[in-house]
Amino acid sequence: MGKWGMGAAIETHGLTKDYRSPVKEPGLRGGVKALFNRKYKDTRAVDSIDFRIEAGELVGFLGANGAGKTTTLKMLSGLLTPTSGEALALGHVPWRREADFQRKISLVMGQRSQLWWELPAQETLRLNQAIYDLDEIDFRRNSDELVDLLDLGEHLSVPVKKLSLGERMRAELAAALLHRPSLLLLDEPTIGLDVVMQKKVREFIKAYNIRSGATIMLTSHNMTDVVELCKRVIVIDKGRILYDGALDLLVRRYADYKILRARFSTSVSAEDFRALGTVVGSGENSVTLEIPRSRVAASAAALLRSYPVSDMNVEEVAIDDIVRRLFSQT
Amino acid sequence: MRKYLVAYSIALQETLQRRSTLLMDRLGGLAIVVSLYSFWSALLGDQPSFLGYTRAEMLTYVLAINILRSFVFTGRGWLLVGDISSGRISSYLVRPVSYHGYALALDLAQKTVHLASSLVETSLLVLAVSGNLFLPKDPATWILFAVAALLSSLIFFFLEMLVSSLAFWTSESGGPLFCFELFLQFAAGAFFPLDVLPAGLRRLLAATPFPYMVFFPARVFLEKVPPSEALRLLSIEAAWLLAVVLAARWVWGLGVKSYAAEGG
Numbered sequence: 302m303g304k305w306g307m308g309a310a311i312e313t314h315g316l317t318k319d320y321r322s323p324v325k326e327p328g329l330r331g332g333v334k335a336l337f338n339r340k341y342k343d344t345r346a347v348d349s350i351d352f353r354i355e356a357g358e359l360v361g362f363l364g365a366n367g368a369g370k371t372t373t374l375k376m377l378s379g380l381l382t383p384t385s386g387e388a389l390a391l392g393h394v395p396w397r398r399e400a401d402f403q404r405k406i407s408l409v410m411g412q413r414s415q416l417w418w419e420l421p422a423q424e425t426l427r428l429n430q431a432i433y434d435l436d437e438i439d440f441r442r443n444s445d446e447l448v449d450l451l452d453l454g455e456h457l458s459v460p461v462k463k464l465s466l467g468e469r470m471r472a473e474l475a476a477a478l479l480h481r482p483s484l485l486l487l488d489e490p491t492i493g494l495d496v497v498m499q500k501k502v503r504e505f506i507k508a509y510n511i512r513s514g515a516t517i518m519l520t521s522h523n524m525t526d527v528v529e530l531c532k533r534v535i536v537i538d539k540g541r542i543l544y545d546g547a548l549d550l551l552v553r554r555y556a557d558y559k560i561l562r563a564r565f566s567t568s569v570s571a572e573d574f575r576a577l578g579t580v581v582g583s584g585e586n587s588v589t590l591e592i593p594r595s596r597v598a599a600s601a602a603a604l605l606r607s608y609p610v611s612d613m614n615v616e617e618v619a620i621d622d623i624v625r626r627l628f629s630q631t
Numbered sequence: 632m633r634k635y636l637v638a639y640s641i642a643l644q645e646t647l648q649r650r651s652t653l654l655m656d657r658l659g660g661l662a663i664v665v666s667l668y669s670f671w672s673a674l675l676g677d678q679p680s681f682l683g684y685t686r687a688e689m690l691t692y693v694l695a696i697n698i699l700r701s702f703v704f705t706g707r708g709w710l711l712v713g714d715i716s717s718g719r720i721s722s723y724l725v726r727p728v729s730y731h732g733y734a735l736a737l738d739l740a741q742k743t744v745h746l747a748s749s750l751v752e753t754s755l756l757v758l759a760v761s762g763n764l765f766l767p768k769d770p771a772t773w774i775l776f777a778v779a780a781l782l783s784s785l786i787f788f789f790l791e792m793l794v795s796s797l798a799f800w801t802s803e804s805g806g807p808l809f810c811f812e813l814f815l816q817f818a819a820g821a822f823f824p825l826d827v828l829p830a831g832l833r834r835l836l837a838a839t840p841f842p843y844m845v846f847f848p849a850r851v852f853l854e855k856v857p858p859s860e861a862l863r864l865l866s867i868e869a870a871w872l873l874a875v876v877l878a879a880r881w882v883w884g885l886g887v888k889s890y891a892a893e894g895g
Contacts, residue, residue, distance in 0.1 A: 378725050382891040396891060400727040408725045415722040417641065419648045424641045431634035432728045460648075 305389060310484055310516035311354040311377060315386035318347040318372050318540075346372040348540035349386060354518065356483075359510045361531035361548070362520040365621050369540040370520035371410075374486045377518070378408040391484055404433055407482035409490060414469070415476055416461045422472035423457045426479055433480035440479070447475040450505055450512075467498030474502070478509065485509075487519040491526055503529050524617035528552070536627060543627045555626045556618040558591045563604055564612040577603060634728055635736040642740035657748050664697045664756070667822065682827050688853050691765040694753050695849045696821055701749035703784045703844055704816070705741045706791030707734040708808045715798040715890075724887065731792060731883065738788050767854050775861050779848035782868045783819075786840050786875050790815075793879040799886030820846030840871035 305312060324340045347369040354360050364370050375381040377388060379395035379402065388395060393402035416425045430440045448457060451471040456464060464472060470490070478485070490506065491499040507530055510517050521527055527534055527548065534551055536544040544551055561578070564587045571583035577600045578592035592600045597615060604610060646653060671689045675681050684692065711734065714720040723730050757764060767773060794811045801807070816822060818841035825833060825846045836842050847864060850856050856864065 375721075380721050380724055380891060382888075398724070403725060403727040406725070408721070410718075410721065413718055413722060415719075417645060419645050420641065424644065428634070428637050428641055429726075431637040432726055434633075 308356060309353045309389070310356045310358070311352070311388070311390050311518070313353075313377075313386065313388040314351055315349045316347060316351070316373070316376060316383050316388050317345070317349050317385045318369075318376060318381060319343045319345050319384045320372075345540050347376070347383075350537070350540070350542050352535060352542065352545055354516060356516050357510075357514050358533060359507070359517045359519075359531055361527035361534040362518055362537065363522070363524075363527060363534055363620050363623070364520075364537040365522060365624055368537045368624075370537060371488050372540075373537070374408065374488050374518065374520060378406060378486050379403070380408070404480060405482055406484045406486065407477040407480070408486045408488070409473060409477045410488040414461075414473060416469065416472060418462050419460055421458045422453075422461055422464075422476065425461075425472075425476045426457070429476055429479045435480060443479050443481055444475070446512075447478055450508055451475055452501065467494050467501070470494060470498070470502060471505070474505065481513055481515075483513075483515050485515050485517045487517065489520055489522070491521065491523055499523070499525070506530060522620050524556070524620050524623070528617055536624060538624050538628060543624065551623070552594075555623050558593050558618065559597050560616045560618060561590045561592050561597065561601060561604075562614055562616070563588055563590075563608075563610055566609040566611045569608065574604075635732050638733050638736035639740050642737040643743060646741055646744045653744065653748070656745070657752065660697060660700055660749065661752060663700070664693055667693045667696065682824075684824065685765075687763050687765045690760060690763060691853060692824055692849050694756060694764070695852050696845060697753055697756075698746070698749050699780060699783070699845050699848060700821060701745035702742050702780055703787050703819075704812075704821070705738060705745055705784075706788050707738045707741075708791030708795040708812075709805075710734060710737070711792060711795040712798045712805055712808055715795075715886075720890070724890075731789075731879070734792065735788060742784060765853055767852060769854070771858065772851065772854055775858075775865070776848055776852045779843070779851050779861075779865060779868065782865070782872050783844040783848055786868070786872050787815075787844055789872070789875040789879040790840070793875065793882055796879070796882045796886045799890050815841060815844070818842070819844035820849065824849070840868075840875065843868040843871060 304314060321341050321343055324342045326334060350369075350373065362370050362373065372381065376383050377390050377395055379398045382396045391402060391405050393399055395402065416422055417428075426440075426444055435443070448454065451474060453468075453471055453475060456468050456472060457475070461469060461472065474490075487506070491502050494502065503526060506517065506519065509515065519526065519530070531548055533546065534544070534548050535542055536551070558578070560581075566586070568585045569583075569588060571580050571588060574580055574583075574588050574590055578590040578596070580588060581591055582589035590600070601613065601615065604613065668690065671681075671693065672686075675686055675689065679685060681689070711720075711730075714723070720730070723733065767776075790811070791808070794808050797807045798805075818836055818839065820842060821844075825836060825842055828836070843864070847856075847868065851861055
């Protein structure tokens, strides 16, 4: 046992995953060659990662596309067997896929649906009630609570194909959480949603974490998700952990600014904005600035006061930029 | 068990919900029956029988095919192929549910609807040709027929699971299933009774589970198989079912393992 700590929800040691993919030489000749003598290339998607997540934590798993986030979640949910290394989730080896373990977890992948397309989501909930063996009282209590938290109302009784993407995502969450999993793995829960829906989903995740005390691990390439939800983040790039620690510290060190984009009704010169922040892009009547977090409000006000602004918005730093900065310092 | 009953009831609703798909399926089946009937009528011409089948027997065979097709040939192979290639299979692999059990529940729902519909169609066709049919008088024949048909339908289901599981390895996953389904209809006797084939080919097919799927139940119905022989063939059919179930589970296990190793 030795290396395994007590009571962690998730713990990994040297977790590694290689993918094997066929390599094809270009052109018809390559195609014919591949028919008889296929060559493979191993790609290391996750490279010996170690981390530990305590019960009840809500941890953000950040990285660019292809960094290894989803692969890690798939290993922790038992879908993938690692090439080497070990992991325990809720005290189980995930890839043994024991029913006991499966009843306590849920994996939600933003773009893959478990809902029955032609029927109301209510029917999928009924099916999950049977799959997870919930009695009528638990089923009622859990589904009422989820309908309330997710603001689903009558959407559950409309055929899924008639729902908007945002409504469908929330119905998806209801189906995934009906059995009150104590470990929730969310892969890009806000992908493809509009800003209002993203906010709703985020508020729900936070509320669920507080109410149920569940451990939640979520991947995102959207910094806003993480800033609003997680105290702790793990940043991963090319399969390796670049940072594991408090979000505050990460933000202070590598993302101490926000991005302000403004459009004007007349032409402007980039030079004029140097006093407000770092100019990272400009056009004839637009400018993009990096502004220190503490001065965002003041700078935006100054901009509105002194220039004919036609459109303006303030965004979180892109995750790719944080990764780039982290990378250049490690 | 309850999860599979709920899956059955949901799938039943869904099949009924897709009315136009159902209608198209049924019309397609009817077109086959009508063309087979015209074909055999033309071959029979004025002769009282052809290759050992009287006109009434041949007509009965064709109508029995309509019922058997609806009940036997409704696997969930395409569902599995789709679930594997889209990655939806993941959502089943992380839930405490058996995919084979789940797909079987879905398939039984589909069979229920198609069987009911084919019984109505066949009754109408029987009225249309007014009585020129072979109907067995011995109730034992009906029971044997029902058991044989049930076994065939399960064999078909697990064969489809077996073939569709190849999608775990090939990216052009629909190919094997498509070839399989086409070959199977021919080899099962869903186009014509297999005794019109040359003896060599017939012996070859006899060593496979295929003739048990349509040809055997239809011949039982026509009372062309003596009862003791029918029982012997039924036990062979049951053995085939067992073999196919085991093979499907084995390949499934390998497929899931490879899926877990390679990633979806």
